[in-house]
Amino acid sequence: xxxxxxxxxxxxxxxxxxxxxxxxxxxxxxxxxxxxxxxxxxxxxxxxxxxxxxxxxxxxxxxxxxxxxxxxxxxxxxxxxxxxxxxxxxxxxxxxxxxxxxxxxxxxxxxxxxxxxxxxxxxxxxxxxxxxxxxxxxxxxxxxxxxxxxxxxxxxxxxxxxxxxxxxxxxxxxxxxxxxxxxxxxxxxxxxxxxxxxxxxxxxxxxxxxxxxxxxxxxxxxxxxxxxxxxxxxxxxxxxxxxxxxxxxxxxxxxxxxxxxxx
Numbered sequence: 001x002x003x004x005x006x007x008x009x010x011x012x013x014x015x016x017x018x019x020x021x022x023x024x025x026x027x028x029x030x031x032x033x034x035x036x037x038x039x040x041x042x043x044x045x046x047x048x049x050x051x052x053x054x055x056x057x058x059x060x061x062x063x064x065x066x067x068x069x070x071x072x073x074x075x076x077x078x079x080x081x082x083x084x085x086x087x088x089x090x091x092x093x094x095x096x097x098x099x100x101x102x103x104x105x106x107x108x109x110x111x112x113x114x115x116x117x118x119x120x121x122x123x124x125x126x127x128x129x130x131x132x133x134x135x136x137x138x139x140x141x142x143x144x145x146x147x148x149x150x151x152x153x154x155x156x157x158x159x160x161x162x163x164x165x166x167x168x169x170x171x172x173x174x175x176x177x178x179x180x181x182x183x184x185x186x187x188x189x190x191x192x193x194x195x196x197x198x199x200x201x202x203x204x205x206x207x208x209x210x211x212x213x214x215x216x217x218x219x220x221x222x223x224x225x226x227x228x229x230x231x232x233x234x235x236x237x238x239x240x241x242x243x244x245x246x247x248x249x250x251x252x253x254x255x256x257x258x259x260x261x262x263x
Contacts, residue, residue, distance in 0.1 A: 018065070021068030099212055103232045122228070125228040126224075153207060160203035
């Protein structure tokens with residue numbers, strides 16, 4: 001079982017660039033319309049053609065698969081806006097359990113709530129946490145993760161990557177067919193592309209919500225949260241005189257307000 005848990009992320013990580021790469025190859029095939037039964041005149045193209053003839057269909061299939069994976073990997077790296085670094089909307093972020101909130105509230109209890117130091121540490125922890133949530137589930141959940149949690153986290157992450165990876169090549173194919181054939185191709189492709197994009201964002205929000213909940217329950221570790229926790233715990237407790245001053249100022253404020261009201 002542990003072997004399957006270790007191997008499954010590798011297979012799932014392989015799908016997005018491979019599928020996206022094959023779609024880009026389909027796009028290039030439609031664009032250039034090569035005649036595979038005729039030897040090209042270009043020297044480089046003719047050398048590749050002769051190599052393919054000598055290698056045979058099995059090695060051609062293997063070469064196409066490698067090319068598809070490489071092209072898909074480049075496609076993923078060059079599309080960070082809709083890829084694995086997609087930004088969440090404020091509505092989607094509100095679905096998450098915020099594991100930083102308890103430490104921020106504790107820091108505000110110990111020091112001035114409006115302190116810039118709290119804001120700086122909170123922003124640094126938030127940026128670090130967002131970066132950590134883009135890591136594979138195996139790194140977030142540790143060496144011996146809870147099986148169901150790992151499976152669900154890995155599934156959501158893989159489905160997000162797959163859907164967001166195929167959006168660019170599908171859009172390119174739709175635009176090419178619209179320009180060469182009819183704009184009906186674009187309108188027909190617009191709906192499934194939009195659905196895939198929405199599903200990718202939805203899977204991303206679900207994954208982040210699952211992982212932040214696991215961090216809140218201590219099932220996943222975060223260096224950013226641990227650093228914020230250590231900083232908050234190192235803050236000195238407010239002195240009794242400081243508490244009395246705060247309580248006194250609050251009581252005086254209430255009495256002043258009462259006198260103004262004529263009480």
